[in-house]
Amino acid sequence: MTIRRTLIGLTGFLGLALLATVAVQISSAVEAYRRASTLVESNTARRALSEAAAVLAAERSQVYLTLQEALPPEAVVPDLPRETDQALAAAMDRLRELSPYLGDELRVFFDMPRRIRELRENAVSAQKGDQATRARVAEQWFEGMIAAIDTVEALQRDLLAEGQAADPVWTAMIEMETLSSTLLDYIYRNQARLPTLLNVGRRDPNLLDPAQRNAANTELTLRQLRDRLIADDPAVRRHLSELANSYFSSYRPVEITILQAVARDQRPARQPEDWLLEASRVLPWVERLQYDLSQRSAGRLQANLTEAAWSAARWLTLLLCGGAAVAGSIYVIQRRVLFPIEALEHAMLGLAEGKFDTPLPPATRNDEIGAMADALRVFKANAIRRKRLQDERTILHEKLEEAYGQVKADLEAAAAVQAALLPEPGQVNGVGYYGYFKPAHFIAGDTYNVFGLSDGRVIFFLIDVAGHGAPAALVSVASHYSLVQALIARKPLEGLARAVETLNDDWPENMPYFTMVLGEVDPILGKGRMVQAGHPSPLLISRAGMITALGDGGLPIGALSQVPFEEVLFDFNPGDRLFVYSDGLTEAENDSDEAFSEERLHDLILQQLHQNTPDMLAEIERTVRSWCAPRDLDDDLTMLILDAKPAKTGATHT
Template sequence: MAEVRGVAAGGERLPRGEARDALAAHLLTAHTALARDVLSLRVALLSREEPTDRMLASAFQARRYASLLLDSLSLNRAILGRLAVEEGASSRTELLGQAARNEERATFALELLEGEADGGLTAVREPLDALSRIHSAGYRRAEQSLIRALAAGEAAPESLARWQALSVRATEAGTALLEVLFQESRDRIEAQRERALWIAVLWSSLLLLGVAAVMLGVRAVAHRVLSPLGRIQASMMALAQGDLDAPLPEKGQGDEMAAMTDALRVFKANAIRRARLQDERLALHERLQATYRQLRADMEAAGAVQTALLPAPARIGGVRFLGRLRPSHLISGDSFDVLRQPNGAVHFFLVDVAGHGAASALVSVASHYTLVQAIQRRQAGESLADVVAGVNRDWPDHLPYFTLVMGELRPESGEGALVQAGHPSPVLLRRGDGVEALGQGGLPVGILPHADYEEIRFPFGPGDRLVVYSDGLTEAEDREKQPFGEERLHQLLQSHHEDEAGPLMEAVTAAVQHWRVSEDLDDDMTLLILEATQDERD
């Protein structure tokens, strides 16, 4: 704008002629471009305003239309004034078309203003009516006539002067309308500002009241809730740390804090009771430990007595024997013995009492004593089957049953005999002649008082060995719960059938231990090996 004004000021000093006419044309073009830029800027600025009030929005919209109207008038004043002084302009047709479009735009903007006024914007009715009268009474017809005359090259100075006078009046009326619209917008904006201020004051007051209410609530909560909770928490922490003498907060007046205090009193009472019970449990635990130690000592003593009943490895007559008993606990339900009668026969037995624990151990001792007495009282001509049948017949009904293998060996005559009472079959290893299981089972002692038993006879000469065992050996399980089994035992004995009693005992024990993996046993395991020797020296 400043540049255009400077050029215009310099052109005033030029003499009339072609140079001055060219400068006038240049200034007209520059003014037209500036007017177009100002129009675009106005529309852009007005488009950014988005008022929430309906009438204020209508005023803003009317301002857009009024600005569009004034810009159209200004552009046509520049265009038609240029065409009036430049008769041979090269762009005359284009300028005339642009002037016609500006005239139509101004008419359209005026119609839009009429619509806004009819829509409730009454404040602009008077200046708008004045502008409408000027526009429709003479300005529009004068401008249209001038455009047609310029297009025909017949524009008269009188029509140009008349149109310019009407253009000035229309511009003044449009400016007055725009000022009214600006004032209307300012008034409504001020009203909105005052309303917003009043709302802000109202909300600020409400906010202050809310803050005051919150502060009063916080104070009340701190006094009636937090402080009692703090005291309750301190008491609970003390109780949790074992301080049962910690004081409790005073009871409230029937509110939730009073209920919590009552609950804390119950908690303390329960804690005191739990502490008392814990002390009693500890005392009971100590007594149980003492009782367990005493019981273990008694069990170990009982186990020592049981072990003392078992014969040490020895040679009796023509029989060398070796026995081993591994109890599953401190005491065992298994027992065995080897003894010789005055007639020269070597007797042996192996007992396995049903069950486990102290009862089975006591019964094993009783059965051991009973069998020794039965062997010692055996009469000439009395068979082993009669001896076992007598023990079975006299066995008390209230005592557990037991399995038994009882036998006699006469290596000097190469004979042996045994009675099997529900016990696993002994295995005979004949030197150079393989492995043979003896017996089919029979009934355990104590099942049926009048049961009959069978005496099994077998050859037993020098070098032969008889292996007697309890079911704890063959029923020993591995990690997959698979038993060691009689078949595996027979295969093992077959592979060691030439070994003497000592190596044979170690081979069987090691094989079962390897199968079992663990040192613990589920059942007592007993193994007795008897071997016929070449002579009868004790």
């Protein structure tokens, strides 16, 4: 193979490789832009749905109060039905562009204007009837509008599920916005219910029970909203703080006073106008918070879209420059390397054959070493060629280092977001909880959560996705969200096992399986129950120093569908502790490939019984790291301890 063919072939190969790499990046950037554009459209539709839900709730309250004769005539807003129709029409226009991503809820939504018109016609007809007729139609109206708002919220959840894996931070903000919409709906419900109770003047379970549930759900939703706050926007924090202050200092006390008086069949001192005034004070704060969250989420999506467009433009520019560079490189090699070498070859062959009249390339010196200078020119050309190739490899190496740095920065950002989603150590409903979370790499396939219910129970879970790293972390976020949705969707009398079975049956077959412990404790009753799905058995540490392993394993979530799960019952009295951990603890290996083992863990816990819970966690972590030294942990390590605090003197369970 001649030097010409070698150089042209090598340059062409490197050029094509570079252009192919850039082309792949352009394709990825274009796909990212398409996904970002779809998310922007989806978010716009979701915002239109939020506005529709708000005006539906407002019209629901106004018509209900009018039928129940609890709303003064001067408080009626005549344009509210028109605003509702306009909001629904705007949402429909947005949803028509996204219909392939939505299910049966879309058909129900498009039929909503007809159903609302029927409800309005019934309400108008009932205005001419007696009080019993108006009350009956008022309840039909209220339940029909609740169903309409539920349809809107279902569509919002579908739109959120479509884009939740694209941007975890955006997903967290949208979850906050969804909670604020739910909060607004609950407040609107009791805005209508309580004046009716005040007008009735007696204890009516059909009106009182829904009002009490709405009040409890309102407080729970507001607390969840505060617990999930991750936005760094001062306006969001300020409006959430003002909302909480208005709710707990004014709205909530009045609501409790009215509900307690009605529950005791007493006539409250408050009038319907007083309650409507209190509700009108807190509603604007919820709407301001919704607006701030909506603006922030839309801004983040728009920034992602702009960044995707700039990325595609940058890679396209690099492709054009790369093509020009390849053509230029071939031209330069022809003119600066190959032609001089061929001239030198011709001259050297002529001289070797004794053709002393062979013309020589121009030399820098015209003396007796001219021929040596011509020969050195050949070596110099080769050196230049080697240097050029080395420079190209250096540039490629620098690009690889830059790409690695970007990947590392992205993983560190993802790790920060993942850590922010975990609950801080604290206490809820008389149960302290303390966690330790250490990914094997930047991000982990483990996750956990602890939260309290309004009836005094405390829900906890710990998830361990098979594998670790970015794929497992994404699955952990999905499993975390799916488990919470399964808990929310379960009926009041259904146990934990049913929620786990629903999660297992709905888990996609193409997704990795994961192990899990889901449980709840009632510190008032001193009881607990849990469901184990292929996870290491939690350890119940009694106040007397006994350690009991709970459960016998079970199947992981996603391993087999249509399998039953069983609940394990246990006592959970003051002073008891429940230790839940991932298998990264007992399977941690030392230099001799020996696992730490459950026996060593039990012995270590027995030695630390006198320590408080945070110190016990710290000692377990220190001992495991010492066991593995000098090696690093090969798997994610997650620990969670629930601590049943002694009941305070005089405390009651409400």
